Amino acid sequence: MYQLKGKTAIVTGSGRKGGIGEAIIMLLAQEGCNVVVTDIGAPKGDNFSKEHIGISSDMSDIVDAAKLLGVKAIAVVCDVRFEDQVSQLVQHTVRTMGGLDIMVNNAGVGYIMEPFTEFKSESWDAVLDVNLKGAFLCSKHAAIQMKDNGGGSIINIASQAAKSGFPFAAAYTASKHGMVGLTRSNAVELGTFGIRVNAVCPNHITTGLGHWQNKFFSEKLGQDYDTYLQAIKDKNPLGRTGMVEDIAKAVAFLASDQAAYITGEAMNVSGGEEYH
Ligand SMILES: NC(=O)c1ccc[n+]([C@@H]2O[C@H](COP(=O)([O-])OP(=O)(O)OC[C@H]3O[C@@H](n4cnc5c(N)ncnc54)[C@H](O)[C@@H]3O)[C@@H](O)[C@H]2O)c1
Structure with a gap:
């Protein structure tokens, strides 16, 4: 339906069962796209307990399920906060899969919520470093690759919190609004290289x-x-x-040539809850 056969996609934060990332991986694979399942892989520090992250065994299971659909699939551990790891992720993808066409910035931290007057500086950094800096680093290294190879599609999984405010969620809300800014800036700058940049905003x-x-x-x-x-x-x-499949369908559409003239958008997928 979306004609993604032979393309290659990286989906960050796609190693957690039941997550939006897993659903995106499975739909892209169903559409013939080779996929890179990447996640943090193992708990790292207080803010990344096993309760909240995609672990290596889940990553392997998701890779195995994608392979059953007849595409190439690999798992790569990458913490999106660190530029050396992101650069290696992209380089390894290009070496192993032969290129990079689609980068989905899905990794996110949404479980650090505190009253604003008590919001800890470390909590702010933990959220911004993953949600916004991670999307920046992954977009940068994907664009370096795509720009020399005729273009590509970068899709940022933002949120309803990219358009509206939510209590106790100052860092999350600021990071998701920031992702829309990153989307718009990159869309106008990278269009000349055939790189389209869009965001999806789930409720x-x-x-x-x-x-x-x-x-x-x-x-x-x-x-x-x-x-x-x-x-x-x-x-x-x-x-x-919302359902994870609702988001996966929006991503597959935006990644495909059916969205060839769409860039710089922040598409609500919210059942009408958000409409600006
Ligand atoms: N579930 C919702 O209601 C909802 C709504 C709007 C937006 N979102 C966004 O969708 C995305 C996916 O969320 P989800 O609901 O599937 O939750 P999830 O917890 O299943 O997925 C988030 C993933 O990000 C990964 N991650 C966290 N820190 C990372 C790091 N430093 N490096 C690499 N990966 C890291 C986690 O390990 C996890 O697998 C997030 O960006 C989230 O903010 C979710």
């Missing part, structure tokens, strides 16, 4: 990250988990929360 999806946020906000509001989740669904014009 709530109950992934591992989304589940943590549901627990956090339901406790803050003094509601039980199910009541809180139902209230989110009720306020959505389409009466449900």
